[in-house]
Amino acid sequence: MTFGIIALAVFLAILGIAAIHDGIVPPSHLQTIDPTKVAQTPPFDKPGLRKIGENAYEAYVVARIFSFTPSTITVPVGASVTFYATSPDVVHGFFIANTPVNMMVVPGWVSDEVHVFKKPGTYLLLCNEYCGSGHHFMYGKIEVK
Ligand code: CUA
Numbered sequence: 001m002t003f004g005i006i007a008l009a010v011f012l013a014i015l016g017i018a019a020i021h022d023g024i025v026p027p028s029h030l031q032t033i034d035p036t037k038v039a040q041t042p043p044f045d046k047p048g049l050r051k052i053g054e055n056a057y058e059a060y061v062v063a064r065i066f067s068f069t070p071s072t073i074t075v076p077v078g079a080s081v082t083f084y085a086t087s088p089d090v091v092h093g094f095f096i097a098n099t100p101v102n103m104m105v106v107p108g109w110v111s112d113e114v115h116v117f118k119k120p121g122t123y124l125l126l127c128n129e130y131c132g133s134g135h136h137f138m139y140g141k142i143e144v145k
Helices: 001-020 034-038
Strands: 048-053 054-065 067-069 072-075 080-086 092-096 101-105 109-116 123-124 138-144
Touching: 048 072, 054 072, 054 092, 067 138, 080 101, 092 109, 101 109
Parallel strands: 054 080, 072 138
Antiparallel strands: 048 054, 054 067, 080 109, 092 101, 092 123, 123 138
């Protein structure tokens, strides 16, 4: 028991020191948003996919308890998609299975990551941060056609 408590204290101390020392902040912390006004703040007032160029897209996604909006995003094969995600409530995850896309979605921040979908198929979008009783029901889909 004592060892457990000491180990925990040491672990938290190392984590805290490392976080402060390395200036660890939420991913892509350049863009902030008022979490109480996500539904009124463009472009998150109309979440979804936008074409920004030849085979280039931006996807604006709102992660909230316990769903992603939009829940399905359809993109063509070979498309380069920049995902922008934010949350109006609690911390969520944004993990697209079988891709390197794995973001933390933190209220007040806009996280972003780019991915090129080279293979057609249905990719599961999962919340991989525990966000409450419905966490395991929180998922979406990326359809690559
Ligand atoms: Cu959202 Cu777990």
